[in-house]
Amino acid sequence: MSSPLISAAELSSLLGQVTVLDVRYRMGGPPGREEHTTGHVPTAAYVDMDTSLASAPSDPVDEGGRHPLPDPDVFVAAMRSAGVCDDVPVVVHDDWQGRAAGRAWWLLRDFGHAHVxxxxxxxTAWLASGGAVSTGLVTPMAGDFDGRPGTLRVVDASNVAGVEVLIDARAPERYRGDVEPIDPVAGHIPGAVNIDTSRNLKDDGTFRSPEELRDLYAAVGAVPGADVAAYCGSGVTATHDLLALAVAGVDAALYPGSWSGWVGRR
Structure with a gap:
């Protein structure tokens, strides 16, 4: 695959040849399952962020963050239930310009799926393209996905501050510590630079070109071969920056605990 992204037009031409997952989720937004039943890409099975793409956080939140990585057995079972097979390409969509879909994209690749x-x-882009719409819940045939985590790089609280180029994907005001609407402490990890997820996108909500993204990240030192990692508030939207970096040809690690895990350390 030349890009980790797929256009609505190309997906439309491949329906029936790929497994489509609807992972709609938006922090503070309506429940994704309800949105899915009212309209989704044909054949798309719904996958829930909180139960399938994350484990339940501790109370109070600890270094795992507000969206800890899922238990491997739970994640694999969820992917099988959604129809994911080892040898069939997967396309993930959300309604948050890739900020939730990026989490599923990252997890599937970390678990060894080669074509996501x-x-x-x-x-939004699907509707704008005139793509067909299905309603109701989809119950696909069970898949045979059999992945295990560990394909991709991660960092944790013990080494994240030593990353050469550490990128904070949150909104600038949260990075600066002006406001913090969710976590108990405001600010950012020392040494981190800020590229909030909105900077990855054009006005229509699609990603900028590889050249534009390459320039955006090169400005903070995130270039091919550099030691790069990204974090956000809970480890979800950081994958949007990782997706943009992948489009730009830059490999980067994820700090899953992110800011919520950093401030939740005991």
Missing amino acids: RVLDGGW
């Missing part, structure tokens, strides 16, 4: 792409622009 994100619908560029998500549900």
